[in-house]
Amino acid sequence: MAGHSQFKNIMHRKGAQDAKRAKVFTKVQREILVAAREGLPDPAMNPRLRAAIQAARAVNMPKDNVERTIKKATGGGDGDDYSEIRYEGYGPSGVAVIVEALTDNRNRTAAEIRSTFSKHGGSLGETNSVSFMFNRVGEIVYPASVAGPDAVFEAALEAGAENVESTDESHAVTCAVDDFSAVRDALEARFGDPESAGLVWRALNGVAVDEEAAATLLKLLDALDDNDDVQRVSANFEIADDVMARLTA
Template sequence: MAGHSKWHNIMHRKGRQDAKRGKAFTKAAKEIIIAAKDGGGDIETNARLRAAVQAAKSVNLPKDKIENAIKKGTGELDGGEMFEVMYEGYGPGGVALLVDAATDNKNRTVAEIRHILSRNNGNMGEAGCVAWMFEKKGTLYFDKETYSEEQVMEVGLEAGADDIRDDDDAWEVRTAPEDFSDVQAGFETAGMNPTSAEVSMLAQNNIDLDTAQGVKLIKLLELLEDHDDVQKVHHNANVPDEAFEEYAG
């Protein structure tokens, strides 16, 4: 999507207006449970857990809830029966969609995601139908008004980043997934705070949407991300500014 930071800012502003704090807590806790289940409860040796805990802190998940989520993932507490699933499909204008979800009931979740897609100009696809269009990368975004390109480039390249790009009002730093934690730590040591930081699936080639298609896609993405089991939605669309303005207005 053209303008990650624009999308990020609009969705988070709407999130505050819609009082979605509880959903953010739920999603953060689920990611911690899965990360701990997958790689153990030590944040020093489990890079995914370390990133999940940092993300949870960024949405102000209380310390005791973070600790309990880790214990659920390692089996020290009940409630850690969580499955990581990915759904593939298409949205308005033929946009490719990858939906990351964490659920304790796969049948319920797939039925609900299929329903959201079918009612909002999308449809569920077969496994593998669009995943090949994406590449797993770590991404960090830094506000241009706070940091210069030289600052971001100096720290990022020293820490092991692959690439630094101009993304509207933010600098985008890309890393290999295995280097994400080291690069994030490098910026933390330098006292530089990203507006967002995550390991994500990035489209290798994007398609352009018109304003009407863009508005439909934004609505669909918000409905998907509002679902309790959905952790993240990835797509390959360039959405025109007019669509953001029409949707936000």
Template sequence: MSGHSKWNNIKRKKEKTDGQKAKIFTKIGRELAMAVREGGSGDPAVNSRLKDAIAKAKANNVPNDNIDRIIKKASGEGNSDAYEAIQYEGYGPSGVAVIVETLTDNRNRTAGDLRHYFDKFGGNLGTTGCVSFMFQKKGVIVIEAEGLDEDEVMEAALEAGASDFQSDGDVFEIFTEPEDFSAIRDELAGKYTFVSADVEQVPDTYTAITDPDLIVKMGRLLEMLEDNDDVQSVWHNWENADDAE
């Protein structure tokens, strides 16, 4: 998910099957558990990371019962689920920059899987820092434009503290500094329904792929990465990602 391809990726994800939705629930469950452990509390009122994770879970239609059960389990004594957050970086076909954020209980398994995917589809897994300098962390809130006045939404976003606002006709994209994301999201949530709201890795520049075979390979690489249970998020600077839809 990134830049010009953001909305196309959202539309594709909305059409996922029930089996794929179960994978999303699994990934968000890990994120909730990690937030409880690292934030030191199962109370979102005092654990801002957990508050953000709960908001993300609800945006992805995770049932409240599931959320509560995961938080209680993660808060309990003797919880053995110990996930580690590891970021991997690499290049896809035509030098497309790719960042993969993972939560894993076995770093050797995860690294082996990711290396296999990159190799199989014409890319290569690189070293830490090889592409992350080409991205900036930003809060990104996406709102469907239909029925809304662009000037009013932009004014509300900027008044809430947003750093930038863009419109592509279908959606409004609101950008924030990472540290301001939660407060701005909470303020706008009372006024608008979000398509998505998350802190993302936004690329500074984009790479286009013109070879049809490489377009297919890049699309398959992203699919394999996103289908892996250890992978939480995949960010890239592929300009024409919508060609693979």
């Protein structure tokens, strides 16, 4: 299992639990709130808001919740004021970790993230201490059922994408950050709304992690993801499938 996933992939390891679902709703609502405040409240004219609404649909957030959050963002009141912050550090075995957060209290979040790293065999570093080990790319994910790998590859190529990774479950299309909006729009016109679409961190190279270190690393990633302020967690680990199966059994 590679570690270039967003927080939703970490969720899949833990299973769909009610408490986890509530946390994900909180994270998605925050993203909708920030997206609606920084641009127009119309998703057709606000790419970030459109992506946030798609994320809400992916986790089955009720439509009323989405609409209330947008109204709250554009209501003109003081409300919550969230800042976007990126934290970078190292986990067990020197695995590079990037944590993206939306917080209304920078000091609180920094202290919590630092403590989480320390408790799980890691250390929080300075900004840009590990991001050079990743590429920032646009990623659009469709279920495998939308079309065959060849059709998706051809459509992605025509749209200006750089790569397509197809599995039995999904097609993950990646592109340059500057091309993201154009590629996403072209694919939506061809295949409809994707499962997810946004900017992600892709590791340039993976770090092999043995079973003992992997157990601690997964606890670190899960603990980071459990923080309400954390939106996405990316890491450059590689864990063998048989080891992952034992650890998640």
